[in-house]
Amino acid sequence: MNAPHRSYRGKRALVTGGLGFLGGNLALRLNQLGASVTVVDSMVPGCGSDPGNLDSARGAIRLVHADIGDTHALGGILADTDVVFNLAGEISHLRSMTDPQRDLALNTVAQLQFLSELAARRPGIRVVYAGTRQVYGAPRYLPVDELHPVDPVDFNGVHKYTATMYHLLMAKTGVLDSVILRLTNIYGPRMSLTADGQGVLSFFLRRLLEGQDLEVFGTGEQVRDPLFVDDAVEAFLLAGEVESPPSRAYNAGGPEPLTLLEMAREMIRASGGSAKLTLRPFPDALKAIDIGSYLADNTRATTELGWKPTTSFEDGMRATFDYFRNAAAQRPMQPAPGQPLELLPHEPRRV
Numbered sequence: 467m468n469a470p471h472r473s474y475r476g477k478r479a480l481v482t483g484g485l486g487f488l489g490g491n492l493a494l495r496l497n498q499l500g501a502s503v504t505v506v507d508s509m510v511p512g513c514g515s516d517p518g519n520l521d522s523a524r525g526a527i528r529l530v531h532a533d534i535g536d537t538h539a540l541g542g543i544l545a546d547t548d549v550v551f552n553l554a555g556e557i558s559h560l561r562s563m564t565d566p567q568r569d570l571a572l573n574t575v576a577q578l579q580f581l582s583e584l585a586a587r588r589p590g591i592r593v594v595y596a597g598t599r600q601v602y603g604a605p606r607y608l609p610v611d612e613l614h615p616v617d618p619v620d621f622n623g624v625h626k627y628t629a630t631m632y633h634l635l636m637a638k639t640g641v642l643d644s645v646i647l648r649l650t651n652i653y654g655p656r657m658s659l660t661a662d663g664q665g666v667l668s669f670f671l672r673r674l675l676e677g678q679d680l681e682v683f684g685t686g687e688q689v690r691d692p693l694f695v696d697d698a699v700e701a702f703l704l705a706g707e708v709e710s711p712p713s714r715a716y717n718a719g720g721p722e723p724l725t726l727l728e729m730a731r732e733m734i735r736a737s738g739g740s741a742k743l744t745l746r747p748f749p750d751a752l753k754a755i756d757i758g759s760y761l762a763d764n765t766r767a768t769t770e771l772g773w774k775p776t777t778s779f780e781d782g783m784r785a786t787f788d789y790f791r792n793a794a795a796q797r798p799m800q801p802a803p804g805q806p807l808e809l810l811p812h813e814p815r816r817v
């Protein structure tokens with residue numbers, strides 16, 4: 467399904483948050499396509515940054531270790547950029563509830579500084595922002611289209627929506643050419659197995675890689691539409707090159723609806739192991755920010771960007787296990803396998 471994306475050859479692409487899961491995969495793909503890639507990342511503690519994510523393009527991708535709000539460090543770089551993929555951000559919903567100031571600083575203040583400097587240095591430049599389905603809150607209908615009311619259930623959703631509005635306002639006033647992707651749960655190679663906030667899929671993955679059993683909260687009947695990272699990267703590439711986009715915001719969800727239980731079972735199969743699966747009552751702290759079931763309506767992205775997710779959960783999970791088994795052979799997971807994991811109860815709601 468991948469388009470040739472010839473427009474990126476020779477283009478100067480900036481990827482914020484490019485040491486993280488999504489940004490790392492996108493930066494590598496842009497490099498493969500012949501773009502001249504610069505990554506800006508401040509390696510925020512607790513996020514998914516890992517310099518090893520860019521190992522396969524070592525020397526080919528320029529890395530700037532800076533906060534996106536550091537306009538002094540970035541000014542000259544922004545002036546020399548043709549397209550921006552803006553993925554820097556804090557992803558943990560639960561931590562946003564215990565430390566909203568941190569989430570505010572990373573997801574809004576830094577974003578506003580970055581976008582203002584970008585607009586000053588490169589007025590009218592295309593910037594693709596990694597938004598989130600979390601802005602919709604608990605869906606009032608399924609599948610969720612872009613006209614669904616915005617009603618986030620946590621500070622992360624509020625702040626990500628604020629940053630979305632910065633992008634949209636600056637598009638309206640003509641100073642930036644912004645496109646927003648509202649992404650569902652993404653999984654695949656390079657997802658952090660240790661950062662709070664990468665969600666239940668990352669947590670399950672790690673447990674299975676360590677030969678542990680799985681526990682699912684509640685009934686396990688909540689539906690999600692997990693999206694393989696290569697499909698997400700394809701959405702970014704299309705959004706980065708579409709001319710005169712008819713819309714500014716696009717939902718991007720996976721190809722098939724699956725319950726949590728179905729995902730857990732498929733992951734156990736893909737792991738080739740015999741892990742046991744048990745249901746556990748939902749912890750109170752997580753109920754408040756639970757959104758129930760979610761399914762994206764991708765019609766707009768399909769019609770206007772030509773994007774369609776094609777990787778089944780089965781295939782995507784196989785590729786993910788393959789990647790981590792090879793990666794673990796080369797460099798150990800942090801903390802070392804066998805040590806207790808502290809991801810639960812922090813982040814099981816990004817499922």
Ligand SMILES: NC(=O)c1ccc[n+]([C@@H]2O[C@H](COP(=O)([O-])OP(=O)(O)OC[C@H]3O[C@@H](n4cnc5c(N)ncnc54)[C@H](O)[C@@H]3O)[C@@H](O)[C@H]2O)c1
Nearest residue numbers: 483486487488508509510513514515533534554555596652
């Ligand atoms: N992974 C998902 O399922 C998912 C779903 C919806 C939306 N998103 C959005 O996609 C983006 C990337 O997510 P991810 O899963 O790759 O997360 P990640 O934690 O792996 O990567 C985020 C990166 O951003 C960097 N960063 C954060 N704030 C920064 C700042 N102010 N300046 C410079 N660098 C900064 C971090 O150091 C990290 O490397 C985030 O904005 C997230 O909200 C992700």
